Amino acid sequence: MTTNPAGGVHDAARRVVLTGFGVFSSIGVGAAEFAEGLRSGRSGAKPITVFDTEGFEHTNGCEIRGFEPERWIRNLDAAQLGRASQFSVAAARMAVQDAGLDPADLREQRGLISIGTTDGESWDLDRLVASQLAKGSAEMDRSIAGRIRAGRLSASIAQELGLTDVEAVTIPTACAAGNYAIGYGFDAVRSGEADYALCGGADAMCRKTFAGFYRLGTIAPERCQPFDIDRKGLLTGEGAGVLLLETLESALARGARIYAEVLGYGLNCDADHQVAPLESSVARCMELALENAGVKPEEVDLISAHGTGTKANDVTESRAIRSVYGTTPPRTVSVKSMLGHTMGAASALAAIACSLAITHGFIPPTINHASTDPECEIDCVPNEAVEADLRIVQNNGLAFGGNNAVVLLGRYEA
Amino acid sequence: MTGPLITDWSAVSPYGIGRAAFEEGFRSGRTTSVPLENEDWLVGERADTEACLVPGFVIKEVLGKKGTRAMDRVTGLVVTTVGRLLDTTGGPLPSEDPDEDTALVLGTTHGSHKSMVDITRDTLTDEKPYYINTAHIPNAIGNASAGMCAIWYGLKGPNATIAAGRNSGIATLNYGRRLLATGRARTVLCGAAEEYTTDRSWLEWHTRGADETGTVLGEGCAMVQLRAPAADGRGDDDALAEVLGVSSGITGPDGVAAGLETVVGNALRRAGIGREEVWAVSASAPAGEAGRQELKALDALFGDLDPLTLGRPGQIGDTGAATSAFQVVATLTAAQDSARAAGRVAVLTSVDRDGALGCALLRMR
Structure with a gap:
């Protein structure tokens, strides 16, 4: 079917631009370092340490070492968030800052937060399963059990930034979820129903998904070689990307840099x-x-x-x-x-x-x-x-x- | 401008399979809680002694043996509900007559919790950590149920999965409304699902606060069919309700009651609805303080309306992410029985332990 074309719209109130990025990746943190990593062709591949890889023959992944969520998460207790939520919240904080905004500016506006994910807090879930096997189901860590729900990846961003007039949804449409989230923010901002949107995706590497891809024969032994005749599969990775969307009118009015x-x-x-x-x-x-x-x-x-x-x-x-x-x-x-x-x-x-x-x-x-x-x-x-x-x-x-x-x-x- | 129309719905609930079973059960007001001691299909040690289960829901008996051997319970609930809604049996093989114009939007906590932990459990208990049943791997992804429905019924339109706690059902109405408004679909099936398993029961049991004891878990799936109104308003006689608007929020420092009052106030104001047009109020009514705060907000706003008469999940248990989807179909059922509903507005609210607040306004036809 034909969709309503969005392009070719010249009305600045209906054009949607990207003015802030929050980036946590294995090749760089923040937009500048990420751009530098992309330009220099940096590889994030390294031996996996975030879960036990004993028994697997290939154990490389693109994990993030030295992540310091407390540098970005100020109002919530970072230690009480799951690793995926730490990524999403830290990246959202960074995106707002990168856009040159104070969260207080956003509190006066109507917003949308959409965060895509595949695994949500499955890194925590893996640990709960291990504990269940060792100690029985009656002995679960309550603080971990209480933070598993995928909705928290988006709701926690609102809580950290003090945003209340906001629709916060997590979109667990797996490996296309980041684009889904951007699309949803685009429609909300373009229609005027939201003044801004914080959209993106977050995931923390976990044993469950590594083992699943491994079993399907899709984990590469050392490195990921897309389109190569000798490609051997993917490497699992982790991190978050959050984009701040607003209308062109709003970006121009406040003199924002437009990516x-x-x-x-x-x-x-x-x-x-x-x-x-x-x-x-x-x-x-x-x-x-x-x-x-x-x-x-x-x-x-x-x-x-x-x-x-x-x-x-x-x-x-x-x-x-x-x-x-x-x-x-x-x-x-x-x-x-x-x-x-x-x-x-x-x-x-x-x-x-x-x-x-x-x-x-x-x-x-x-x-x-x-x-x-x-x-x-x-x-x-x-x-x-x-x-x-x-x-x-x-x-x-x-x-x-x-x-x-x-x-x-x-x-x-x- | 007329909002999108709800033209049909179905549900698989502790009242049984299909819309008629839900209508009959909801009208009776009977409780559906059953002792778990006789439920042999539930594996492992149990946290609960009772739950509100879909009676006799054995996937291979409901959907047939073909293509269902590896299907998990939540996918079975969704595939069954969507089949009822589309009035078709579908099948495990991709449809030869696919439909590009119909979207599916499914609310969830995060797919099947059991399917996810089963994979990790296999990695920790088998001889090699990758000895996993390959047929089970796709189940461990949060969008598995929506993707499977697309295969069974040939739904090639947008296929989205949304997680917003108890607000998930209301959030799917908004997502569906936007798909229609932007021309990305002509028809949207939206709703939400939750399964009962021992794994979910343990996770819930360890999560519950002191004020939430006594919760009885439920399960099921409720889906509505949403489409844009005809430009000239003709041919819309099949509509059951119009979605006037959806507003959402996140609980702030002022607490649930104040936050929800703002969200409902925003919804009414944005839709241009006056207090006098409101016919009924439906609350998500979770156990504990959040539920009390929700009722406090509704009492302040609509003190003369009894919010407990509608859509309260007490009879079907705590259906988690499916809660507000069940509120929608319960409201539609109640409207059929009320001479005062036609043309007036129902206010549906939801509050969630993770902060999500939601309000949907439906004008009854």
């Missing part, structure tokens, strides 16, 4: 298989996003692929891109080669990466790349970033459950 504009997005569902992506449906989702943004395929300068580095994803996604973009698609990169698969945070961090690429005029590389799989007929910008003048960038997010979400971002030109 990029959200042009539109598309959502659909494969309705086909629980874990294998469906090419025709992934392609359709890109078309929906382009229609919604009022953008023609030839206007897109770069695609940030879901690009997990698994056999199934990379071939299906490349083919879907070519079915929409023809035989010379835009350059298509996977930041998962650097960050690992940060699950519910993945498309949020990738959307930030796309915006920073637009702002700073470069294309982040697909690292660990030796030889492109002939079945993945795209230019993945191997290993080295390239300078580029980017106007419109597409960010893909695909998930188990056939949940697809594609966001289009554009350069704001005054």
